[in-house]
Amino acid sequence: IQLTQSPSSLSASVGDRVTITCRASQGITYFLAWYQQKPGKAPKLLISGASTLQSGVPSRFSGSGSGTDFTLTISSLQPDDFAAYYCQQLDTFPLTFGGGTKVEI
Amino acid sequence: EVHLLESGGGLVQPGGSLRLSCAASGFTFNRYAMTWVRQAPGKGLEWVSGVSGDGRSTWYADSVKGRFTISRDSFRNTLYLQMNTLRADDTAVYYCAKDLSAGGASQNWGQGTLVTVSS
Numbered sequence: 001i002q003l004t005q006s007p008s009s010l011s012a013s014v015g016d017r018v019t020i021t022c023r024a025s026q027g028i029t030y031f032l033a034w035y036q037q038k039p040g041k042a043p044k045l046l047i048s049g050a051s052t053l054q055s056g057v058p059s060r061f062s063g064s065g066s067g068t069d070f071t072l073t074i075s076s077l078q079p080d081d082f083a084a085y086y087c088q089q090l091d092t093f094p095l096t097f098g099g100g101t102k103v104e105i
Numbered sequence: 106e107v108h109l110l111e112s113g114g115g116l117v118q119p120g121g122s123l124r125l126s127c128a129a130s131g132f133t134f135n136r137y138a139m140t141w142v143r144q145a146p147g148k149g150l151e152w153v154s155g156v157s158g159d160g161r162s163t164w165y166a167d168s169v170k171g172r173f174t175i176s177r178d179s180f181r182n183t184l185y186l187q188m189n190t191l192r193a194d195d196t197a198v199y200y201c202a203k204d205l206s207a208g209g210a211s212q213n214w215g216q217g218t219l220v221t222v223s224s
Contacts (some may be wrong), residue, residue: 033210035150042200042214043142043150054117067137083145092210093155093164100149 001025001089003085012103018074022087027067031091034063038083039058046085068094077103079100107131107213109201115217118157119223121191127184127215135159135179138207141186143197144217154186157207164208169195191222195215 002025012018022032030050035043045054047063050070060075074081082105087098113125127139141153154175155164163175174187184201198219202211 035211037150043211043217045210045212046203048210084149088152088210090210092213093166093208094117094166095152095155095208097142097150097152 001092001096003087003089003096003098005087005101006103007103008099009104010079014077014079016077018103019070020076020085022070022098024089026066028089028091030066031089032070033088033090035086036083051093107203109213109215111201111215111218114220114222115189118224119192119211119222122189123207123220125218126188129182134182139177139184140202140204140211141206142200145197183204193222196222
């Protein structure tokens with residue numbers, strides 16, 4: 001299953017609302033996760049099950065969607081949020097990641 | 106607290122072999138599926154392989170199937186990735202991760218170990 005993320009990069013300012021999309025090549029119901037990765041660091045799980053926020057993740061992050069179209073939204077971008085974001089489908093082995101979205105200042 | 110520590114990376118020639126280890130602590134190891142994910146320099150994440158908590162089920166990316174073998178030792182609380190017939194495009198940082206469930210999202214990650222395949 002292929003995942004297409006868009007955009008591949010974006011420039012935004014602190015306080016902006018940011019939306020990243022992830023489209024699957026076939027339906028995956030809600031078996032999708034979102035990760036954040038900062039340079040030189042391991043990824044961090046933000047959201048599982050398309051919309052379930054992980055413990056400790058700020059509520060400005062939210063996920064939505066089902067089937068083939070998914071969205072990660074950051075309601076008010078903070079300085080700590082500048083990073084790369086990846087979606088991952090968990091419906092079918094082999095599991096796959098999207099190509100990533102780099103959020104820059 | 107969950108702690109995952111990868112080791113075994115390094116420089117290897119094309120066609121060579123390497124075994125990565127991931128020492129786990131802070132949770133009941135045999136209750137959780139585990140995963141290897143890699144990231145080539147400057148590139149995105151690539152899921153490599155996964156194993157169920159009891160070690161009976163394993164899964165692989167097409168790019169490594171037949172060359173890599175995932176395994177786990179519940180006595181040593183250690184995850185392994187045996188990598189054979191290595192190619193230049195296997196060069197990457199390899200992360201191990203603890204999954205929420207078999208085939209589930211990866212909740213906890215190690216710091217990664219770099220594998221470089223070059224002559």
